[in-house]
Amino acid sequence: MAPKRGILERLDAGEVVIGDGGFVFALEKRGYVRAGPWTPEVNVQYPSAVKELHREFLRAGSDVMQTFTFYASDDKLGNRGNTAAQIGCQAINQAACDIAFEVANEGDALVCGGVCQTPTYLSGKGKEACQEEFMKQIEIFLKNDVDFLLAEYYEHVEEAEWAVESCKATGKPTAVSLCIGPQGDLHGIPTGECAVRLANAGADIIGINCHFGPDECIEACRLMKEALDAAGIKKHLMVQPLGYLTPDAGKQGFIDLPEFPFALEPRIMTRWDAHKFARDAYNAGIRFIGGCCGIEPYHIRAVAEELAQERGKLPKASEKHGQWGEGLRLHTKPWVRARARRAYWENLQPSSGRPFSSSMSKPNNWGVTAGDKDLIQHKETTTQEEMEAVINRATHKEE
Ligand SMILES: N[C@@H](CCSCCCCC(=O)O)C(=O)O
Numbered sequence: 001m002a003p004k005r006g007i008l009e010r011l012d013a014g015e016v017v018i019g020d021g022g023f024v025f026a027l028e029k030r031g032y033v034r035a036g037p038w039t040p041e042v043n044v045q046y047p048s049a050v051k052e053l054h055r056e057f058l059r060a061g062s063d064v065m066q067t068f069t070f071y072a073s074d075d076k077l078g079n080r081g082n083t084a085a086q087i088g089c090q091a092i093n094q095a096a097c098d099i100a101f102e103v104a105n106e107g108d109a110l111v112c113g114g115v116c117q118t119p120t121y122l123s124g125k126g127k128e129a130c131q132e133e134f135m136k137q138i139e140i141f142l143k144n145d146v147d148f149l150l151a152e153y154y155e156h157v158e159e160a161e162w163a164v165e166s167c168k169a170t171g172k173p174t175a176v177s178l179c180i181g182p183q184g185d186l187h188g189i190p191t192g193e194c195a196v197r198l199a200n201a202g203a204d205i206i207g208i209n210c211h212f213g214p215d216e217c218i219e220a221c222r223l224m225k226e227a228l229d230a231a232g233i234k235k236h237l238m239v240q241p242l243g244y245l246t247p248d249a250g251k252q253g254f255i256d257l258p259e260f261p262f263a264l265e266p267r268i269m270t271r272w273d274a275h276k277f278a279r280d281a282y283n284a285g286i287r288f289i290g291g292c293c294g295i296e297p298y299h300i301r302a303v304a305e306e307l308a309q310e311r312g313k314l315p316k317a318s319e320k321h322g323q324w325g326e327g328l329r330l331h332t333k334p335w336v337r338a339r340a341r342r343a344y345w346e347n348l349q350p351s352s353g354r355p356f357s358s359s360m361s362k363p364n365n366w367g368v369t370a371g372d373k374d375l376i377q378h379k380e381t382t383t384q385e386e387m388e389a390v391i392n393r394a395t396h397k398e399e
């Protein structure tokens with residue numbers, strides 16, 4: 001088999017690289033990940049569940065299998081009484097690599113090793129301690145010779161810079177994406193300035209993932225591109241937004257919306273929203289286009305279908321999906337057959353079906369982040385006293 005073309009070779013050639021979607025959210029809904037800690041011990045406990053989700057994304061058109069190593073840093077696995085630490089960082093990250101490579105090799109997909117923000121940073125323990133946590137994972141990715149490294153899901157550009165430094169020191173191509181919107185990072189660093197700092201830290205691919213829906217993430221990428229252009233810096237851009245619409249989110253993103261994480265369903269993007277997202281991202285000059293929480297394989301299939309001409313192919317899963325609903329021509333009901341056309345779906349404004357739903361929510365807006373005492377983490381289980389304090393504060397804020 002010819003060697004796979006690397007991520008930078010593909011992007012340098014102007015190709016579209018399609019990412020995968022949201023693993024923790026998808027596997028939590030399927031009963032394999034615990035919401036709250038969100039740690040990926042499932043790689044060791046139920047590997048077939050992770051493998052099947054990778055397979056669904058591969059069939060849907062994903063060119064990248066991200067190792068399911070989100071929140072798999074040693075300190076997170078043991079944070080606030082989490083028992084995933086008993087399975088351990090080494091076992092979880094190695095199992096994730098095994099699974100990602102097995103599925104990637106069923107197609108022409110690349111494998112990227114993923115690291116993300118840490119409780120160590122939130123507790124203010126500094127650069128050396130954070131990079132120690134990153135290296136425990138990166139060493140496993142190196143041993144497995146992943147195709148590239150991805151530092152994703154950072155609310156503070158400072159920690160992302162440290163992660164990029166650790167990744168780049170390995171010599172592997174390095175991608176980095178912040179979970180911020182157009183309003184900047186949580187320490188008030190403007191979004192464009194974050195991009196320039198990450199470029200200066202050595203990142204090859206820079207962008208945004210999570211916390212916001214497609215429109216806000218593409219706007220944040222636009223600000224990044226504007227700042228990079230102004231600084232005369234050329235970098236590949238990536239975007240992997242939520243599969244939820246969040247026009248009402250504040251700086252903290254969807255974490256701050258009252259619906260997070262168990263009542264976001266009314267906000268789910270349709271596959272037609274995903275078509276628009278893919279086109280908007282492409283037109284913004286972004287070529288690494290994927291998704292995060294809430295993005296399911298059918299959304300990725302829609303991205304691949306929208307960009308089929310640019311990519312010169314359709315994904316396997318399109319064998320079961322007529323373009324723009326043409327499969328409805330086989331429906332028994334005439335009025336449904338009448339919907340087998342792009343004009344119908346592209347112009348539909350779907351209802352939520354919830355008579356008492358407002359279209360927007362109010363973010364909690366506590367306005368605290370790393371550096372505030374409220375963000376200090378600990379290994380011990382969250383105490384009842386801590387719970388009473390945060391509930392009391394949340395209740396009074398709502399009054
Ligand atoms: N690549 C990862 C990204 C997960 S982003 C998770 C957001 C929730 C985090 C939290 O509530 O702490 C994935 O696919 O799950």
Ligand SMILES: [Zn+2]
Nearest residue numbers: 210211292293
């Ligand atoms: Zn996410």
